[in-house]
Amino acid sequence: ETGVTQTPRHLVMGMTNKKSLKCEQHLGHNAMYWYKQSAKKPLELMFVYSLEERVENNSVPSRFSPECPNSSHLFLHLHTLQPEDSALYLCASSQHRGSEQYFGPGTRLTVT
Amino acid sequence: GDSVTQMEGPVTLSEEAFLTINCTYTATGYPSLFWYVQYPGEGLQLLLKATKADDKGSNKGFEATYRKETTSFHLEKGSVQVSDSAVYFCALIPGGATNKLIFGTGTLLAVQP
Numbered sequence: 001e002t003g004v005t006q007t008p009r010h011l012v013m014g015m016t017n018k019k020s021l022k023c024e025q026h027l028g029h030n031a032m033y034w035y036k037q038s039a040k041k042p043l044e045l046m047f048v049y050s051l052e053e054r055v056e057n058n059s060v061p062s063r064f065s066p067e068c069p070n071s072s073h074l075f076l077h078l079h080t081l082q083p084e085d086s087a088l089y090l091c092a093s094s095q096h097r098g099s100e101q102y103f104g105p106g107t108r109l110t111v112t
Numbered sequence: 113g114d115s116v117t118q119m120e121g122p123v124t125l126s127e128e129a130f131l132t133i134n135c136t137y138t139a140t141g142y143p144s145l146f147w148y149v150q151y152p153g154e155g156l157q158l159l160l161k162a163t164k165a166d167d168k169g170s171n172k173g174f175e176a177t178y179r180k181e182t183t184s185f186h187l188e189k190g191s192v193q194v195s196d197s198a199v200y201f202c203a204l205i206p207g208g209a210t211n212k213l214i215f216g217t218g219t220l221l222a223v224q225p
Contacts, residue, residue: 042217045212045213090156106155
């Protein structure tokens with residue numbers, strides 16, 4: 001069971017498209033995260049939001065733009081992506097920074 | 113810096129075999145330790161956790177004991193099933209001001225009938 005949902009589950013987009021990934025948590029948590037999971041590479045933390053404020057940005061290219069309108073929702077806006085951006089994008093939430101994280105099912109992104 | 117090292121996979125076992133996946137860590141302070149599991153096509157699920165030395169986390173027949181003297185948190189299960197086939201990630205949150213979740217590289221477990 002998971003209290004974190006992500007849509008869409010699969011996305012194919014061209015390099016000139018603009019799309020958004022959505023994450024929603026139903027756990028009453030205060031922190032939310034975006035991760036990138038690529039084949040043969042460790043999980044990469046992209047962004048951290050705590051109480052709707054971005055507190056961490058791990059040198060992510062500007063073609064990825066996060067948005068956290070409230071503590072339950074997190075978006076990742078995508079534009080002019082590259083084929084190497086194809087990966088599984090995972091959203092997670094936690095009660096606060098420093099507590100265990102709960103993950104959504106991920107969005108499988110393919111950039112053509 | 114803080115890090116997690118887990119055994120290389122894949123680990124291939126027959127059904128009902130005993131499972132051990134080794135995990136050791138390097139961390140400042142007193143970290144919290146976790147095992148996550150990722151089934152094919154899904155996100156990560158928290159499997160178990162331990163927050164202080166000698167704590168034993170357990171869930172779904174899996175166990176891991178926080179061993180501070182050996183800086184280890186090995187995952188064990190007495191009798192694996194085909195449905196346990198997945199990738200297992202060891203992770204930690206360091207003590208102190210740093211509260212980033214740090215993952216190992218994952219170990220693929222394949223259980224054959």
